[in-house]
Amino acid sequence: MSRVSGASLRAAALLAACAIGPLSACAPSSVAPTVTPPVASSVQAPAQPPLEQPANVGDAKIAALDYYNSGRYLKDVGVVADAARAWVQEEAPRASKPAIVLDIDETSLSNWPMTKADDFGYFPKGSCDALPAGPCGAEAWELSGKAKALPPMLALYQAARAANVAVFFVTGRREVERKSTTANLLNAGYRDFAALYLKPNAMKVASAADYKTPVRESIEAQGYTIIANIGDQPSDLAGGHAEKTFLLPNPFYRVR
Ligand SMILES: [Mg+2]
Numbered sequence: 001m002s003r004v005s006g007a008s009l010r011a012a013a014l015l016a017a018c019a020i021g022p023l024s025a026c027a028p029s030s031v032a033p034t035v036t037p038p039v040a041s042s043v044q045a046p047a048q049p050p051l052e053q054p055a056n057v058g059d060a061k062i063a064a065l066d067y068y069n070s071g072r073y074l075k076d077v078g079v080v081a082d083a084a085r086a087w088v089q090e091e092a093p094r095a096s097k098p099a100i101v102l103d104i105d106e107t108s109l110s111n112w113p114m115t116k117a118d119d120f121g122y123f124p125k126g127s128c129d130a131l132p133a134g135p136c137g138a139e140a141w142e143l144s145g146k147a148k149a150l151p152p153m154l155a156l157y158q159a160a161r162a163a164n165v166a167v168f169f170v171t172g173r174r175e176v177e178r179k180s181t182t183a184n185l186l187n188a189g190y191r192d193f194a195a196l197y198l199k200p201n202a203m204k205v206a207s208a209a210d211y212k213t214p215v216r217e218s219i220e221a222q223g224y225t226i227i228a229n230i231g232d233q234p235s236d237l238a239g240g241h242a243e244k245t246f247l248l249p250n251p252f253y254r255v256r
Contacts (some may be wrong), residue, residue: 172255
C-alpha cells in the first residue's frame with residue numbers, strides 16, 4: 001500500500017477548489033498554511049566564551065611535554081647552539097680578549113628531571129629525594145648538583161675554549177649556591193671557565209636583566225669583548241653589552 005502524505009491530500013483539495021469554485025478559492029489565503037511547529041531540540045549549541053583568552057595551561061603542558069619527549073626541544077637547542085658556535089669561531093680571532101656569557105639553567109645545564117617531576121610547577125622549598133617522582137624542591141635539586149649539560153651547549157663551550165675565548169657564567173642562582181653550582185658545572189664538563197657570577201643573596205630585582213646587564217658591563221670593564229651572550233630567557237639577553245645574542249628555546253617556564 002502506497003502512502004499519501006497529508007500535504008498531498010491538501011494540494012489535491014486545492015486543485016479541485018480551483019477547478020470548480022470561484023477564483024478566490026484558489027487564493028493562498030484560503031488555505032491554512034502548513035506550519036511545522038517548532039520542535040524543541042535536546043542538543044543546544046554551547047554558549048561560547050570570549051574569543052580572546054589566555055592559552056589553556058593544561059594544553060600548554062601537554063604540548064611542552066611532547067616537545068621535549070619528541071626530541072624537538074634538544075634539536076632546537078642544537079640549532080641555536082650551532083649558530084652561536086659558528087659565530088664564536090668566526091669572531092674570536094678578530095676580537096680583543098674575546099669572551100662569551102652563558103646563562104646556566106636551561107642553557108648550560110638542564111633541569112628537566114625536576115621540571116617533569118613537578119609537572120611544570122615550581123616549588124622553591126622542600127626536598128627532592130623521590131625522583132623521578134615529584135614534588136622536587138628547586139633549591140634541593142640545585143644543591144644536589146645532579147643537572148646534566150645540554151650537549152649542544154657543552155659543544156659550544158668546548159669550541160669557545162679551543163678558540164681561546166673566555167667563558168663567564170652569569171646566573172640568577174644565589175651566592176649561597178656557589179659551591180654546589182660550581183661542582184655541578186665541573187661534573188657536567190664545564191671545566192675551565194673564567195668566572196661564575198651569582199646573584200647576591202639579598203638582592204631583589206624586578207627583572208633578571210637588572211642584575212645581569214651590570215655584570216656584563218663589569219666583564220667589559222675588565223677588557224673583555226663579549227662576542228656572544230647565550231640564554232633561554234629574553235631577560236638574559238636584554239640590555240646590550242654583547243656583540244650578538246642567542247635565545248634558546250624554553251616553553252617550560254618564564255623568568256622575567
Ligand atoms: Mg636560564
